[in-house]
Every structure is written in C-alpha cells, then in structure tokens.
Amino acid sequence: MTVAGLASVLVAVAVTVVVQGNGGSEGGHLAANRAQLKRACGGLLPYGDLTGRVPDAVAGRVEQYGTELEPGRESRSLVNCAVTWPGHGSVRVAAVPLIGRMPASVRSEDLVPGGRGPRHEIPGLTGSETDKDDPWVLAECPAGLRGQVRRTGVMYVTALVDLPRTGALTEFRTAVHLANGIAARQKCGGPPLREPTEVVDPYKEHVTEDHTITSVGEPGRNQPKCLAVGPRSGFPGKWTTSGDLQESRLLGMCAATSSAEDPKQWDVTAISAAGWAGPVGDSAYAQYRGEGESPDFQDGRRKTTIEDTDDAGLVLWARSQCAAGPTYHQVGVGFHAEAYGDSIELTRTRRARLSADVHKAMNAYLGDPEAWPRQQHCHGTRLLGEVEGWQ
Structure with a gap:
C-alpha cells in the first residue's frame, strides 16, 4: 500500500x-x-x-x-x-x-x-x-x-x-x-x-x-545467524546461505540452498527460516493466513497427491516468547521431487519422513546459539503445526 x-x-x-x-x-x-x-x-x-x-x-x-x-x-x-x-x-x-x-x-x-x-x-x-x-x-x-x-x-x-x-x-x-x-x-x-x-x-x-x-556481490551471504539453516542444519551437502541485514529485534530472515548436482528423490535442497516478534508477528501470521498458508487454516488437513513438483515443500510454525514479545517462527524445507507421470503419490511412510525433516530443520534453527531465536532470547516455544506447499 x-x-x-x-x-x-x-x-x-x-x-x-x-x-x-x-x-x-x-x-x-x-x-x-x-x-x-x-x-x-x-x-x-x-x-x-x-x-x-x-x-x-x-x-x-x-x-x-x-x-x-x-x-x-x-x-x-x-x-x-x-x-x-x-x-x-x-x-x-x-x-x-x-x-x-x-x-x-x-x-x-x-x-x-x-x-x-x-x-x-x-x-x-x-x-x-x-x-x-x-x-x-x-x-x-x-x-x-x-x-x-x-x-x-x-x-x-x-x-x-x-x-x-x-x-x-x-x-x-x-x-x-x-x-x-x-x-x-x-x-x-x-x-x-x-x-x-x-x-x-x-x-x-x-x-x-x-x-x-x-x-559488491551479495552482502547478505553466509551470515552467522543463517548457518543453522544451511551448513549447521544437519542435512548433507554444500549449502549457500543468505539473510536480511536489518539486525532487528522485530524480524529476522534466512534462506539456504544446496548445491548438490545430483540430488536424490526427496533430498532436502532448500531451507528457509523466519521470525516475527510483537505486532509484526501478528501481521505476518495474518498475511499467511489470508492466503490459506497457516496451520490453523489447513487445520490438520492432509493431501496425499503432489501435482506440481515445484510445490514439494513443507512449512512448520512455532510460537515463543522473545525479547520483543510473543513471536512466530516459520521454518520451511524444499524437497527434490521428480514425478514419473502426472503426479506423485505420498505414502504414509514418505509423508512421515517429510515431517521429520521439517522438524529437524526447526530444531536446528531454534537451538543454534548464533541464530536469530537464541539471539533474541526466545523461550517457551510450542509448535503450531505444518503447512503443505502442495495443498
């Protein structure tokens, strides 16, 4: 506006x-x-x-x-x-x-x-x-x-x-x-x-x-606060990270991509992490909910078919108390997915693995001493739920 x-x-x-x-x-x-x-x-x-x-x-x-x-x-x-x-x-x-x-x-x-x-x-x-x-x-x-x-x-x-x-x-x-x-x-x-x-x-x-x-190249590259979503995420491969430069108590953004030349099916190839505190958090959550991309909007609904492999991503939301007030965290993972046909059918076992991967990424982000949540003294974290990119 x-x-x-x-x-x-x-x-x-x-x-x-x-x-x-x-x-x-x-x-x-x-x-x-x-x-x-x-x-x-x-x-x-x-x-x-x-x-x-x-x-x-x-x-x-x-x-x-x-x-x-x-x-x-x-x-x-x-x-x-x-x-x-x-x-x-x-x-x-x-x-x-x-x-x-x-x-x-x-x-x-x-x-x-x-x-x-x-x-x-x-x-x-x-x-x-x-x-x-x-x-x-x-x-x-x-x-x-x-x-x-x-x-x-x-x-x-x-x-x-x-x-x-x-x-x-x-x-x-x-x-x-x-x-x-x-x-x-x-x-x-x-x-x-x-x-x-x-x-x-x-x-x-x-x-x-x-x-x-x-x-000057990319000044947002490889900041310490973003290493948790790449090299220190626990996922294999060589990672390139980038993040915002705002040094803010109210928000923090990071993203990472893998440079693997020949990833296997369902390998994690991209990770993002974001945090929004105080009234900024309320705004961010409302903006995602308005597009049907919040866990309460999807409300546990699951879809077992992925029609577009570009949508093969999963997001996990959490909420904490941080230095600037109540805070929303969002961590997303993108998977390498190839469709042998018109779509991909997710088995219950495969869906559980995708969920385990996004939880692993969230834990790495929340627990890393240089990442934004620890720098903002976030505590009392509770998970809010997942959002499927292929919904």
Whole structure:
C-alpha cells in the first residue's frame, strides 16, 4: 500500500495550505516554498536533505492531519502529510501506530535476499522497499505511544519523495527523521534510529544517493545467524546461505540452498527460516493466513497427491516468547521431487519422513546459539503445526 493509499483509508480531516510566492505563476516561489517545507508536517521533515530540491516554478501545497499535528483530534494517524508542488514533485509521509495488520508485506519470500522482487534495506534498520511497497521503517517506543485506544510500542512509518536527485536513500532518511521526531515528542523511550547513509540491495548491489550502483556481490551471504539453516542444519551437502541485514529485534530472515548436482528423490535442497516478534508477528501470521498458508487454516488437513513438483515443500510454525514479545517462527524445507507421470503419490511412510525433516530443520534453527531465536532470547516455544506447499 502506498503512502497515498494509506491516507485514503484513514478517517480524518485534512488541512490544506497554499503558499503564494511573489513572482506569480512563472517562478519566484523558492523562498516561500522552502519556508513552507520547514514548517510542514509539524516541522518533522529533514529540511537539510530536501531544501535543495524544492522547486521554484510553482507555489507549494500542504495537506496534513494526525494526532501529532492536531492534539485532541481523533485520528488513526500520528502524522499523515503531503507537500506537493503541482507538476514539479512532492513529499508524502505517514506514521501510524502498528495495530493490526501491516500494510506492507512481511512474508519471508518478500524480505529474504533473492526473493520475489527488487528491494532495498538499510543495515541495522527494520524496514524495506520493494516493487510493491514504498520505503517503510518500524520504530519501537518501549513506553508506548500516547493517545491510542490499544497500547502499542511500535510505529509504522512510510515516505515517498518525488523530487530531482532523490531515491530510496532520501526516502529512508525522511522516514527515519519523521520516526525519530515523533518518538522524541512522545518521550516514548529507546534510542533514536540511526540516520541512514547508504541503501543496500542485500542480494547484489549498493546504491548511493546519486544513483551510483557499486556491485559488491551479495552482502547478505553466509551470515552467522543463517548457518543453522544451511551448513549447521544437519542435512548433507554444500549449502549457500543468505539473510536480511536489518539486525532487528522485530524480524529476522534466512534462506539456504544446496548445491548438490545430483540430488536424490526427496533430498532436502532448500531451507528457509523466519521470525516475527510483537505486532509484526501478528501481521505476518495474518498475511499467511489470508492466503490459506497457516496451520490453523489447513487445520490438520492432509493431501496425499503432489501435482506440481515445484510445490514439494513443507512449512512448520512455532510460537515463543522473545525479547520483543510473543513471536512466530516459520521454518520451511524444499524437497527434490521428480514425478514419473502426472503426479506423485505420498505414502504414509514418505509423508512421515517429510515431517521429520521439517522438524529437524526447526530444531536446528531454534537451538543454534548464533541464530536469530537464541539471539533474541526466545523461550517457551510450542509448535503450531505444518503447512503443505502442495495443498
């Protein structure tokens, strides 16, 4: 969901301000537009980053609302603000308390390196950008956010900047600046988010502010936290692992593939592992359940025929108490499966072996001292059930 889309589903009253310059409609608006930018959105935009990109040709417009901008007014937004220069660009930001389902996808296949689409992230920052979702970040507020019906300690912040010489880095910096400003005003505790200095494609490249791409291979490769889903998983073969770079308490992603040249039927050739804590966990589980891919949705139903060998995978879910709160874990294994005919029939013995393999992968992931669950002090784990990829 875009920032503009988020605005459309939030019920609130918008305030519109137009700044008239002294030079009519053909320029002369620069000073007024810069002054407007500095005041807009409650003064929470990164003025130093944006002022040099403000256009002169037209007068700017501001539309804004939210409890941080209009104390006492009811709104689901902390800040929802758009500064636009018609035909010449815009800055749009939004911050909401994370209550309920996240607008952006946090499915593991959308966040793990080499997943379903191009994406960027900031090392050490919980957030992402994909071809489906505008840049977003999560900021924790340990003391909670004031003025909310339900207590929450996490805010979801997005930014979309359409100005010359800007890109993902400017957008992430804008989102971080907004999040830190709100957290400081709310006095909600915790350290501020680090100001980003570079954007990383965790699969293949670095992208600098001037859009220079510096190839660095795959910076997400072979991280210690991901060795449990590959070399230390207990499955034979040579494994290549990759993982996110976010160093987050709220989520962690890893994936591994085997380089076996001639795998045998039903060998494990791919493993994935993901963890989501607090309200992010609730969002992740809801996103999978919405697609019929949660254990309670399948509810123990079993299918003994695999029509498409690409679907020969099995996922196991678990739930723990971790540093950032109740946490969902998801571990999946992919099998080498060849159909001699139109489909594969699973015997009871074969199905039991597949189940044993996914449980083995989960145990390796939960028990490894360098993996995300142990790093987040997860305990009290209970298994929730399996999800068959061939359902």
